[in-house]
Amino acid sequence: MNHPSFRPPNLTLATIGLCLATFMQVLDTTIANVSLPTIAGNLGVSSDQSAWVITSFAVSNAIALPLTGFLVRRYGETRLFVLATLLFSLASLLCGVAQSMGVLVGFRALQGAVAGPMYPITQSLLISIYPANKRGQALALLAMITVVAPIAGPILGGWITDNYSWPWIFFINVPIGIFASWVVANQMKGRPEKLEKPKMDYVGLITLVIGVGALQVLLDKGNDLDWFESSFIVVLGIIAAVSLTVFLIWEMTDKDPIVNLRLFRHRNFAAGTVTLTLGYAGFFGMSLLLPLWLQTQLHYTSVWAGLATAPIGVLPVVLTPFVGKYAPRFDLRVLASFSFIVLAATSFMRAAFTIDVDFASVALVQLLMGLGVAFYFMPVLSIVLSDLHPHEISAGSGLATFLRTLGGSFAASLTTWIWQHRAIEHHARLTEHISVYDPATQHAITQFGQGSLARAATVMDQLVQGQALMMSTIDYFNMLGWLFLGLIAVVFFAKPPFAPKGGGASAAAAGGH
Structure with a gap:
């Protein structure tokens, strides 16, 4: 059945909702960087252990990103975006109230995972709701977020940590995420989406999680552990190489690949x-x-x-x-x-x-x-x-x-x-x-x-x-x-x-x- 081309009731408001959520998500890739010494001191751990606040987010985010296509086919872009944004807000709240490094790292991993689909879906939704002659402007706006948010992250994170306390670098996401998800849910209501029920590609998923997870940890820890002089890094390298090789072969030959x-x-x-x-x-x-x-x-x-x-x-x-x-x-x-x-x-x-x-x-x-x-x-x-x-x-x-x-x-x-x-x-x-x-x-x-x-x-x-x-x-x-x-x-x-x-x-x- 054919549907007329969908336009949100208020294009400007829809754009603000999408971009605000994405700015928040991209900002969080760098906002904690300068706060690590303070977090380590408050939670009583070493600076090396505090680095897992960054690593855990990066690993889970890297794993979730290529799964976006599969998740969109299953749940639809609008529903997945709103759910991911709300879960990101919840994970941010949980990061802020964490009382131990282990708990904080776990919630940062959750935050990174649910953040995965947000940027790609923003890109797709902006293209879908803008007329053809305005899509370049929509992509340019998203490009500006890609540049400005990582620069603003450390500056904002340092200011918040110095003037308030480190949990607030996470708490500020909660009202922003709730507002953005509410705006997008309302503006995209009635948007036609073609849902499918693709079968779960367990081999692809498992090899992706193991391979990308091992590779990301290897890259994050390689310098500290003197690369392949460390048996830990060697083992990670072997695991990543084997898993990603199997993943590539499987995904290229499977009828319904997860990526x-x-x-x-x-x-x-x-x-x-x-x-x-x-x-x-x-x-x-x-x-x-x-x-x-x-x-x-x-x-x-x-x-x-x-x-x-x-x-x-x-x-x-x-x-x-x-x-x-x-x-x-x-x-x-x-x-x-x-x-x-x-x-x-x-x-x-x-x-x-x-x-x-x-x-x-x-x-x-x-x-x-x-x-x-x-x-x-x-x-x-x-x-x-x-x-x-x-x-x-x-x-x-x-x-x-x-x-x-x-x-x-x-x-x-x-x-x-x-x-x-x-x-x-x-x-x-x-x-x-x-x-x-x-x-x-x-x-x-x-x-x-x-x-x-x-x-x-x-x-x-x-x-x-x-x-x-x-x-x-x-x-x-x-x-x-x-x-x-x-x-x-x-x-x-x-x-x-x-x-x-x-x-x-x-x-x-x-x-x-």
């Missing part, structure tokens, strides 16, 4: 997802290393490091309405390429930094990088979804978001490892020519150690270590610059047209494929 990997048969989805994943990994790696370098080497406080990096969000907020309105008139591959050129240029600018760089220079490059970010997410997201059939959009968005998230996890682990590893290499190279018989070294001993070799050695080692980390930072930003330039070639594997074909289940119910 539809056949979506990669679509050229634009494949090219767009690779571009999205690698581009986000580079963006995430930069966002991690820059504050770390500012705090450890330039001795910025966490607040000042946050303020130095925050300008990256300014231009995406200002330009989003214009990008959303006018971008569909252009070849989105060209806009994405412009984004990569700006991202590469700002990476090379950071590679020219020295340990004497001032706050204004750091902030200015961040502001300029925002221009690249503003033209990155909306065009790439549009390319990802452009050749999917309407009923595939939720599943495709979930799968692409999962791979983007996994790219961020790889970037988080590899960034720290590359930075430290390259610094060790530079340190060794810088010290190999130092000799107590060298006149320059003898002068340094006199200058730094006042005749004491031990004191001079300590001071000189600190200087060399700082220089080695600076050289390692330069190496990393140069590497990011070339990565972004390389993505220009990847994005041109996609072929126009790039307009999404319509929205989710309702379009399918309305006679879509």
Whole structure:
């Protein structure tokens, strides 16, 4: 039976409800980061144990994301979104009242799991309720949330923890989640959805949970445990490799897979997802290393490091309405390429930094990088979804978001490892020519150690270590610059047209494929 194209009674209110819930969910991926020392102190655990507050959320969220397509087919987009948002609010409340680390980690895992479908369904619902000529604006709005929320998270989390108490970083979600779910439930009432009863793919589900869970923990703990020098990491690596291999083979051959990997048969989805994943990994790696370098080497406080990096969000907020309105008139591959050129240029600018760089220079490059970010997410997201059939959009968005998230996890682990590893290499190279018989070294001993070799050695080692980390930072930003330039070639594997074909289940119910 054919249905007229569904429009909510108030498009603006529906958009606010969807975006508010998604902003809350994306914000929670980073809001607890700066509060970990306070949480650890209050609950009487070590800083290593408190890191599971972040890890548990990331693991369960990564597992839930690719299941979005299966859950949508079974329960429908609107019902699943409202339920997930309400459960997210409940899990947030339970996190705030937790009295032990074990309980908090458990509720953070629940929070991450129910958050999984929220972002992909928001993407699908926005496409379905906006007319074709306005869908670019809807995706641009979602892209702005993707950029601004992770930046706002640590700043807001630090402010709440300093001025109130850490449970409030979770309590603030409760009224927001309830309001957003009520708005979406009312605005989407009567939206036609085609429900199915797919059989549960237990082999796919079990191998996904084990494989992704093991991989995520491996990535989160690898640096702390010295990677494959640790038997725990080796075991996790074997479990992840075996489970994910079985998962891939099974899902590609099963008649009704829990994760539809056949979506990669679509050229634009494949090219767009690779571009999205690698581009986000580079963006995430930069966002991690820059504050770390500012705090450890330039001795910025966490607040000042946050303020130095925050300008990256300014231009995406200002330009989003214009990008959303006018971008569909252009070849989105060209806009994405412009984004990569700006991202590469700002990476090379950071590679020219020295340990004497001032706050204004750091902030200015961040502001300029925002221009690249503003033209990155909306065009790439549009390319990802452009050749999917309407009923595939939720599943495709979930799968692409999962791979983007996994790219961020790889970037988080590899960034720290590359930075430290390259610094060790530079340190060794810088010290190999130092000799107590060298006149320059003898002068340094006199200058730094006042005749004491031990004191001079300590001071000189600190200087060399700082220089080695600076050289390692330069190496990393140069590497990011070339990565972004390389993505220009990847994005041109996609072929126009790039307009999404319509929205989710309702379009399918309305006679879509």
